[in-house]
Amino acid sequence: MIVVTGAVGFIGSQLIEKLNTENFNNIIAVDKFDNPTKNKNIEDLKILEKVDRDIFHQWLDVNYEEVEFVFHIGAKTDTALFDKGLLSKLNTQYTKDLWLQCIKYQIPFVYASSAATYGLGEYGYNDDEGLIQNLEPLNPYGQSKQDFDVWALSQDEKPFYWAGLKFFNVYGPNEYHKGRMASVVWHAYNQIRDTGTMKLFRSHNPEYKDGHQMRDFIYVKDVVDVCYWLMHHRKDSGIYNLGSGKARTFLDLTKAVFKAMNKEENISFIDTPEDIRDKYQYFTEANMDKLRGIGYSKKFHDLEEGVEEYVKHYLDT
Template sequence: MKTEQNNGNYKTVDTCFVPKDYETLIHLAAITDPQTANEADVFRVNYAEAVEFFERALVAGVKRIVWASSASVYGDGPAPQTEGQTVRPLTAYAESKALLEVSAARLSAKYGVPMIGLRFSNVYGPGEAHKGKSASVVYQLVRQMRNGERPRLFWHGEQSRDWVSVHDVCRAITLATERGGSGVYNVGSGVATCFNNVVATINEQGRLDLTPDYIPNPFKGYQSYTKLDLTRSGAHLGYVPQVDLVNGIRELLTSEEINGK
């Protein structure tokens, strides 16, 4: 049994499908909430089922696999984070992605097919409404502040992230379907911006004046700083980010989903 949904030059299929007569498989499915309580489900969906799907695709003759890894594998590693440094996963989600990178490399060597893992940093942008509490922090802050709510940040709001627009992520995926050898590649903005500055930008671009409400951080395994080195992805994929955080926030502030239209 299979399900397919045409979307331009792409088709979306479920994992029961054995892909045949396709040149490239793009795999983005995962449990993405790093604080998900059921770790067994995380490893089953993000790792075991992904490996099984990859091997079925390779046996069926797929010529290239592009899949979503995550900058979460760096954990508390030094920044700017480079693809060659030792991974330090702090959550089950991050560990599942790190394990999948190892298996993807093994499958690539076994079948002689390029398998490209894209280490996305903190992705944000339009189209996140359905994700609920799993939506990006940028998206949630824009929505809250647009509704007149004070933004809630963990003390003292100085944790920093490499925020990357979904438009740049889509561009990176497209590039990876066309070029690049097996391995992992960073996909981010190359810039670290703290949560306080995200709030300040939303205030400025939205003509708002809402001060943060600081609360304790209840989470273990919390990354405090991400800033990705984009040298390798630029050289091998031709990836260069094009949407800075100011313009990305401006787009969200004017989007229909944020404004309830």
């Protein structure tokens, strides 16, 4: 059995679909299952059992002998949430408890960290574990992920195989339920479909032209391909960046969405809200040398390829 937490969410559901495609069908799906909209993400997938996240630790204590691998993708991911207690409980402590169980029961463990741990990028975007304790996230969500990464690295005892994945700006199928936390691709598609135009944030940094703010956008199918590869690799434990390795502008992304929709470009700019302006990131780019260095060689989708597939095969259907 393979455990996937956050099973009905964006990345979790895509990971289960990937596992099914590779004929792994004894999936233990862990989540709350209280959102009918999100539940649709897994309704056509092969799943052995659904387990509520609140009782999963007890379930694992009983069924650990049957569990081959744990993917801990579930988390509270709202970067605008300021309930530090809730984030600490669901993101940090929950992961600590699961980590300790994977040590006890000798289960390999891959968990979702986040590029939000990098803050404004004062130390770059290099997944050198010697730098991780210095990072300064910009919000409580990023801090909850940072707290676990630092704790994990400080532990004398670790699962026999483990990996933490710092997801960058992931986009793709099954993110529709995330609302304002969904990717810019999703928002651009909906805004262009409804209004024929796309509004981007104006640059308030003289080093960047309007629309030339840059992010590392990665297609969700590349993310789950890496997860699947790690399930078989099972060596070189540690914390890894997971982005495309290539920063692209919001203008590039928006143009790609217009092209995929076969619509004429109509792009305008609005001021970045003042309450986020001083914490706005103008550049993120994952250094992917570490993952490549342990043998992951599959090519990632470039932005235009990923956007075209997402729009034409999922959003336009």
